[in-house]
Amino acid sequence: MQGTCGQGACHPVIGARIHSSLxxxxxxxVGSSRPAFGEGATEQPMGALxxxxxxxxxxxxxxxxxGGCHLxxxxxxRDDAIVTAGSGCSACHLASAAGHPVTVAQPEDRACAGCHSRSGRVSLGYAGWAERTDGTPCEDPLPWADGRTFCAQPADVHHAAGLDCVDCHTHNALMGSGRPARRQADEVEIRCQACHGASWPAAPFEPAEDAFLADRLPRKGITLDGPVRRGVRGTPLWNLRAVxxxxVLPRKADGAPFPVPATPEDAAHQQPGHERLSCxxxxxxxxxxxxxxxxRFDPAGEQWDFGPAAVVAGRWVESGDGFASAPPTLAVNGADRIVPAAPGxxxxxxxxxxxGQVTRRRWFGSFDPHTTQRQARRCEGCHQDPVALGLGxxxxxxxxxxxxxxxxxxxxxxxxxGRDRWVTWAQTEPxxxxxxxxxxxxxAERDRVLTVGRCLACHRDxxxxxxxxxxxPLVRRDAPCVPMW
Known part of the structure; x- marks a missing residue:
């Protein structure tokens, strides 16, 4: 990239920073696979592999x-899901146009979907699609370039409103900040509260705090002359304006304004006992x-290896019970917040x-699947749902x-x-x-959740x-109603 987009007369700062991007x-x-195989952890990048x-x-x-989803x-x-995309900067900044390729400043969601239609499948969920191979009837099937077929489901409320991925995700989070990042949590800056929180702090923009924006925004004819909110690591959210x-959030692609409502201070958002819940x-x-x-590894097969960019002997074979899209399990993250999770x-x-060796793991992973809806889950969806509790x-x-x-x-x-469990009913440790x-x-947390679940039998609202x-109310309950765990 230093010899093309990142050369001195063009984008040298970004060209240097991109090497710190995940x-x-x-x-x-890379570091996730080794523990699953019973091997020691590593901080190696994909290039070293x-x-x-x-x-x-x-x-x-x-x-x-x-190894094919890598700049x-x-x-x-390239991986077959993104074989039509470019590499390096053009993996994101090459527009889908007939004839000669066209570079664009604002990446299209299509560029994100090449890689992010795998693993957590956040691009699919955001756009209203799910990969289902569990036998569930498929609505409005969508064939994908790599042979998979996706099924329709409700799109994320932000996608339905017309917002693109880059309207939320900052340049530091996407192109690297220059600081080494080990996990996505080290890079993602945006939080729901940054837009919807009434008390999220804002202060005037100082050009010295972000040289990239100080150079870029005047070229777009944009002046930040009012209060500016920032991501959790300090990147100015320049397209969020006080009105x-x-x-109001002007869409980066064309400036179309999107009013951003503040989270209401109502009973649903101030419910006692819900203080740890994430949005x-x-x-x-x-x-x-x-x-x-x-x-499993089949030594008699052969497979493409992205390291030497050639077919090599032996084949890694994956099989499973089928992909689905279902309500999430509840997890507790390192900040003691309740977040959605799925079988990791x-x-x-x-x-x-x-x-190698034979290993068995029962680990779940927490992530934001980008399927946000305005309507919240029903109370029973957590307080009476074994999936939410991790039981399967x-x-x-x-x-x-x-x-x-x-x-x-x-x-x-x-x-x-259940075979699909995270924990058993009697298991005390998480x-x-x-x-x-x-x-x-x-x-103890599961018991508290189920205590409310028992009350919902009568008090449904x-x-x-x-x-x-x-x-x-637990102190004044009728004895037959619910045990005091």
Whole structure:
């Protein structure tokens, strides 16, 4: 990139910063595979994996199945989902146009979808699509360039309103800040409260705080002469403008204004006991899931390796129970906030034929699937839902003064538990996650959730009087109503 877009007369600052971006290094992706395979953690970037003449089983798997979504790849060595895109800067800034390629300052969502239609599938969820291979009937099937077929579901409320990915995501988060990042959480700056929080701080823009914007905005004829809000790491949210007593978000592509309503200070948003909930915990109705995954190495096969950009001996084979889109499980992150999660790997890896070991993992991962809806989940969707509690699909019923869970997919090796679970009913310690600081609800938290679930049998309105004075009503409850866990 230093010899093209990043050369001295063009974009040298961005050309240097892009090498710290996770879209270039993929450090988090590389580091996730090794623990799953029972190998030691690593901080290596994808480029180092490519150059390794003797990759470990985990690194070989990552190089072959994940190495094509990486800004350092050449166009002839790309993943089949993004083979039509360019590489380097052009992977994002090349517009879809007939004839000669056209470069654009504002990337189209199509550019994001090439890579982000995999793994967390956030581009799919945002645009109103889901990858389903679980036998569920598919509405309005959409064929994809790599042979997959997507099914329609409600689009994220921001996409439905007409906003693009770059309207929320900042230049530092996308093109790198110059500071090394290990995980996406180290780069993503935007928060719901940055736009919708009435008390999110704002201050005048100083050119010295962001040289890129100080140079770029005047070229677009934009002057920041009012209060400016910032992302969590300080990047000015220049397209969020104070207008009267509120805020307006002009779309970056064309300046079309989008009024940004503040989160109401009503009973639903000030519910006692909900202080730890993230916005996504309630406003995320669907998340991509894959209940069980199996990985094995077939030494008799062959496969494309993105390292040497050639077909090599041996093949990593994945199989599973099928992709779906379903309500999320609740997790607790490192900041002690309740966030959505999905099976990050209920996984069996057999790498013995590649010189590795056989490992089994039951880890979930938390992420924002970008399926936000204005309507929040119903109270029962958390307080009476075994999936939300991490137990897996099934039924919760109240029998003889206690909750009873019946799994939809029983695990023969764990009576009473589901194969798709994060935790068992009696498990006291929380379930694990590959992400640092992330865990399932523990037993005490699950019991508190279900206490409210029992009350919902009579007090169905979440804004009803008992919940506004919670937990006081528990002291005055009728003895047969609910146990005091």
């Amino acid at each position: 879209m270039t290094t993929a450090v988090g992706l 490519w150059a390794d003449p003797r990759p470990s089983p985990a690194d070989a798997y990552t190089r072959r199945l994940c 350092g790849t050449r166009r002839a060595n 009267g007593d509120g805020w 996504q915990a309630c406003h995320t109705p669907l998340i991509p899931t894959c209940a069980e995954c199996h990985v 790997m209920i996984l069996t890896v057999d790498a013995s034929a590649a010189g 699909a099934g039924a919760l019923s109240w029998r003889d003064g206690e909750w009873v869970f019946t799994p939809a997919h029983p695990d023969p090796a764990a009576p009473g538990a 379930g694990r996650s590959l992400k640092a600081g992330v865990r399932s609800l523990d037993r 979440g804004a009803a009087e008992p919940y506004r004075r919670w937990p006081e």
